[in-house]
Amino acid sequence: MTVAIVLSSALAALVLAIALVLPAINSPTVPFGVRVPAQRADDPTVVRQTRIYRWRVLLSGIVAIGVCLAIYGMTGETLLLPLSVLVLVGFWYGCFFLANHEIRAAKAAGGWYEGVHQVIAVDTELRTDPPRFPWLWLAPALIITIATVVIGVISYPSMPDVLAVHYGAKGMPNRLAAKSIGTAFSLVFVQIGVTALLVGIAAAILFRSRPDIDPAHPAGSAHWHRRYMLLGAKALLGLLAMIDLAMLGSSLLMWTGTVTPWAPLVVALPILAAVAVAVVVFARNNRARDEGEEDTGLTHREDDQYWRSGLFYVNREDHALMVPRRFGLGWTLNFGNPRAAMLLAGVVALIGLVITLRLGG
Structure with missing residues (x-):
């Protein structure tokens, strides 16, 4: 409680x-x-x-x-x-x-x-010289997922015949299921799905997003956006590692039959801590700093017609999959891009997997 x-x-x-x-x-x-x-x-x-x-x-x-x-x-x-x-x-x-x-x-x-005087500023080098994918930041999530699989395989013969597949807010099991490969490794399947999804989003940020470059300071703005995209990909991969760590902790509770009032913390605390750190990092770097570049006197094109209530971006002529959010931190999908529907379908499929494995037992 x-x-x-x-x-x-x-x-x-x-x-x-x-x-x-x-x-x-x-x-x-x-x-x-x-x-x-x-x-x-x-x-x-x-x-x-x-x-x-x-x-x-x-x-x-x-x-x-x-x-x-x-x-x-x-x-x-x-x-x-x-x-x-x-x-x-x-x-x-x-x-x-x-x-x-x-x-x-x-x-x-x-x-x-x-x-x-309205213009559109672009960074033409993003296609020829994009930021490099931060593979080292992906390593912790992969290591945790592999460790979960190895521990699960070794522990499977000694697991209880009935597994606690869900814990209530007080840390008590409120749903049980007979031991099986699908039940015991349900969170591992979720780990793999979450890892694939978030790695895909991180790649989309780096290679399929469009920076919102300020025409008044195009060089400084383009330089800042490159750093911000890389920061976003690293933050997402760091969050992924904490999600996988929470999945590992939850799996260990299930595999060992442990009952503790602190069970919700095992899942929620790593993710909440990662989200808090990511928010602070993004907030400190969410606006381009003045690098002394001379103002060109130009301004952004008026493009409100592509933004539904300032939150949802819909532009079929824009090939970018993701664009910077206008209000908030990070990026949002271009809902006019057909590939956005594929990404959303992946999210829905992952949610369906979680429901099937965790509720279906």
Whole structure:
């Protein structure tokens, strides 16, 4: 019970902190997902909506967490604690959409792009000289997965005849299944699927993403984007290693029949720690630094028509599979690219695998 409270509180605090700081670490030329000229980045409408957004997020977060904790205190239902995080995320994006709508309206009414010289800047060397894939960062995940397989194979004959395939919030097994290859190695299959999926996403970031280069400082922006793409791939592979470590710990619990109230920590703690570190690293490096490059006087092309509510990018003419997020950290899919559907199908297949193996026994 205490473990569930600690984990849910930590996750809620992380989500709330991200929501509050995002306006400060995202590019000033896309406030709340709306493309604006650099000279309009500090427009009174943008400043006011940023302030209102933060108050809305803070208050809604306090209310969501407070209500769920109060209900938990009356019912003792631990499911409400992680549910509070989902409610908080919903409030967060609701606050974002309100700010996005107001800035779009002000931009249209004020003719912010009238008389502005719009261009598209590209890094032509990305295709001929892309960043190198960080293979060393993949090694820990591969080693952990191989170790899980080896330990499982050696331990299989001595495993209990009935395995605990799922643990509740209190660390007690709440689903049992007869020992079989499919049951005992279910998390290994998940490890392999997660590894293939996240390695594919890391490769897509490096080789199939399009950087959003600032025409006002094209050289410095292109240099920063190269470093940011490599950082993103490393962070993703680091997260993958922690996911595989959590899978190893969960498998060991199942194989040995161990019952402990700390079982949820075995799965959640490595992943939560990796996410927290990745968020801090991304937040510190999410905006290009001024490298003293002379301003060209040019600005980004107005391209809001390709962004649905500032979050979803749909452009069939753009061959990039992934593009930098306008509000948030990392990248998002180009939903106008047919290969995005293949990647989403892979995610759905992985979820289906987890459900089949963990629920089907």
